[in-house]
Amino acid sequence: MTLALEPRREHRADSSAVIGALVRRTLLRVRRMPAAFVPSIVMPVFQLIAFSGAFGAAVRFAGVENAMDWYVPLNAVQGASFGAMGVSFGLINDMQTGFFDRLLMAPTRRWTLIAGPMAGSIARAALPILLVVAVGFAGGMNVPGGWLAFVTIGVAAVGIALVASAFALGLTYRMRNMGAATLTQFAVFFTIFLSTSQVPLSAMNGWLHAVARVNPMTNVLRLARQGLLGDVTWSQSWGGLLAIAVMLVLSSAFALTGLKRLER
Amino acid sequence: MTVAVSSSSGLGRLLTHTAMLTRRSVRGRLRQPAALAPSFIFPLFFAALGAASFSRIAERPDFQEIAPSFLNYNAAGAILQGVLFAAVSASGDLATDIEQGFFERLLASPVSRTSIILGRLGSAMVVAVVQVIVFLSIFIAFGARIETGVVGFLGMMIGGALLALAMAGLMSGIAVRSGSPEVVQGSFPLVFALMFLSSAFFPRIYMTGWYRTVADWNPMSHIVEGMQSFMNEPLAADQFLRAWAIPLVVAVAGIMFALRALSTRLKAL
Numbered sequence: 001m002t003l004a005l006e007p008r009r010e011h012r013a014d015s016s017a018v019i020g021a022l023v024r025r026t027l028l029r030v031r032r033m034p035a036a037f038v039p040s041i042v043m044p045v046f047q048l049i050a051f052s053g054a055f056g057a058a059v060r061f062a063g064v065e066n067a068m069d070w071y072v073p074l075n076a077v078q079g080a081s082f083g084a085m086g087v088s089f090g091l092i093n094d095m096q097t098g099f100f101d102r103l104l105m106a107p108t109r110r111w112t113l114i115a116g117p118m119a120g121s122i123a124r125a126a127l128p129i130l131l132v133v134a135v136g137f138a139g140g141m142n143v144p145g146g147w148l149a150f151v152t153i154g155v156a157a158v159g160i161a162l163v164a165s166a167f168a169l170g171l172t173y174r175m176r177n178m179g180a181a182t183l184t185q186f187a188v189f190f191t192i193f194l195s196t197s198q199v200p201l202s203a204m205n206g207w208l209h210a211v212a213r214v215n216p217m218t219n220v221l222r223l224a225r226q227g228l229l230g231d232v233t234w235s236q237s238w239g240g241l242l243a244i245a246v247m248l249v250l251s252s253a254f255a256l257t258g259l260k261r262l263e264r
Numbered sequence: 265m266t267v268a269v270s271s272s273s274g275l276g277r278l279l280t281h282t283a284m285l286t287r288r289s290v291r292g293r294l295r296q297p298a299a300l301a302p303s304f305i306f307p308l309f310f311a312a313l314g315a316a317s318f319s320r321i322a323e324r325p326d327f328q329e330i331a332p333s334f335l336n337y338n339a340a341g342a343i344l345q346g347v348l349f350a351a352v353s354a355s356g357d358l359a360t361d362i363e364q365g366f367f368e369r370l371l372a373s374p375v376s377r378t379s380i381i382l383g384r385l386g387s388a389m390v391v392a393v394v395q396v397i398v399f400l401s402i403f404i405a406f407g408a409r410i411e412t413g414v415v416g417f418l419g420m421m422i423g424g425a426l427l428a429l430a431m432a433g434l435m436s437g438i439a440v441r442s443g444s445p446e447v448v449q450g451s452f453p454l455v456f457a458l459m460f461l462s463s464a465f466f467p468r469i470y471m472t473g474w475y476r477t478v479a480d481w482n483p484m485s486h487i488v489e490g491m492q493s494f495m496n497e498p499l500a501a502d503q504f505l506r507a508w509a510i511p512l513v514v515a516v517a518g519i520m521f522a523l524r525a526l527s528t529r530l531k532a533l
Contacts, residue, residue, distance in 0.1 A: 050460035053475030198317045208316030
């Protein structure tokens with residue numbers, strides 16, 4: 001009897017089933033280790049309250065009616081990005097326990113090993129996004145853009161969760177230690193804060209204005225905020241959508257090349 | 265590192281052992297720059313971010329009554345943030361000593377029990393003094409000015425050291441009680457909340473509602489405003505009262521809590 005090294009097409013697991021199983025595994029980890037998940041819920045909510053309370057005057061002076069209108073999208077995006085840390089920790093754990101080797105030996109397409117954890121990060125992002133929006137409502141958030149405002153917040157937050165998780169995967173495949181999660185957190189943190197995170201571009205000056213103007217996160221936050229500051233328009237949307245698309249392509253390529261390097 | 269034990273007794277013995285354990289602790293911290301770096305990098309990053317984000321607000325007449333620039337306003341907040349980060353980290357090291365067994369080796373030696381705690385607190389104070397010097401040097405290089413001059417510089421240095429003593433004392437109590445670095449790090453969000461719900465990053469006059477009420481009652485607001493007034497106001501007695509006396513009172517309570525936790529742990533052995 002000969003062993004086929006390359007599994008025939010019909011023997012490969014259905015990709016959507018593999019991704020679904022990896023998402024369920026992510027959620028199972030959340031259920032088994034809630035202590036590791038709680039900070040990703042608490043921190044965005046606390047930061048929303050702290051920023052609105054402390055820096056509220058800064059955005060009101062810049063023409064924003066309610067500080068929540070400015071900080072809800074920021075914290076939804078940041079809260080969603082925390083899922084990437086969970087993806088990195090989960091992958092390290094799988095590498096240490098040998099589960100990842102079993103995944104590599106399984107008759108699955110390689111890209112599903114990237115897409116699965118990325119889809120898992122969307123599942124992890126859902127609760128922080130919903131909680132931040134709920135606290136925003138409690139704080140008197142305005143929604144002049146109607147239901148489309150929530151669509152743009154969701155698209156921006158989920159987009160950043162996907163980008164951050166792909167980046168985290170790429171780093172973890174290369175570093176194979178907890179440092180990857182820390183570096184991911186730093187990268188996301190600095191990218192978000194070096195944009196219009198705290199105040200509008202018009203209120204900034206000097207180096208931060210120059211950096212925030214070219215930082216793609218500024219476009220993403222503009223996409224997320226537009227429905228809370230006015231109508232949702234294409235002119236306010238396309239820059240953020242393009243930024244997410246480009247970052248997603250680059251970070252996914254980073255993750256795929258990292259996986260190939262790991263296999264070698 | 266070996267801890268040499270002198271044959272002297274009483275206070276002299278306590279001070280000698282505390283100095284030795286402080287030196288060990290400081291060296292241990294210097295050997296792990298990655299653990300110490302966040303307490304320097306993040307406060308300076310936030311200070312730079314704040315100065316660039318809020319400098320236009322600093323031109324308002326009501327802000328000018330508080331500080332001549334946002335950089336001047338921000339210096340005390342950066343010191344507070346850095347000192348608190350480092351103090352929590354120093355207490356985490358004490359919990360690591362317990363977890364990894366070095367604490368028990370110390371107990372097996374004739375070293376003063378109290379100095380085990382005080383040594384850690386001493387190192388937190390040394391790091392705080394270095395932080396204040398580094399932070400103020402950077403702020404001055406970027407254009408900040410200390411209204412009270414050298415006295416204010418020293419005032420903030422001592423204030424920073426006392427604040428480190430206070431926070432490290434409280435956190436050391438938690439470290440000794442739990443013996444777990446994770447529990448100490450898990451307490452950090454409380455410190456983070458205390459810091460944000462104060463006037464460390466933005467003046468109280470611009471806060472409203474319940475947030476303002478919390479900031480008014482938060483001792484951190486008064487400590488940081490004491491330090492801010494060293495930067496921005498002429499020399500006055502209340503600066504010392506707020507920047508020194510409040511942390512000193514908390515430090516006494518913190519040390520008592522830590523020593524009590526140590527006593528409980530020793531009895532349980």
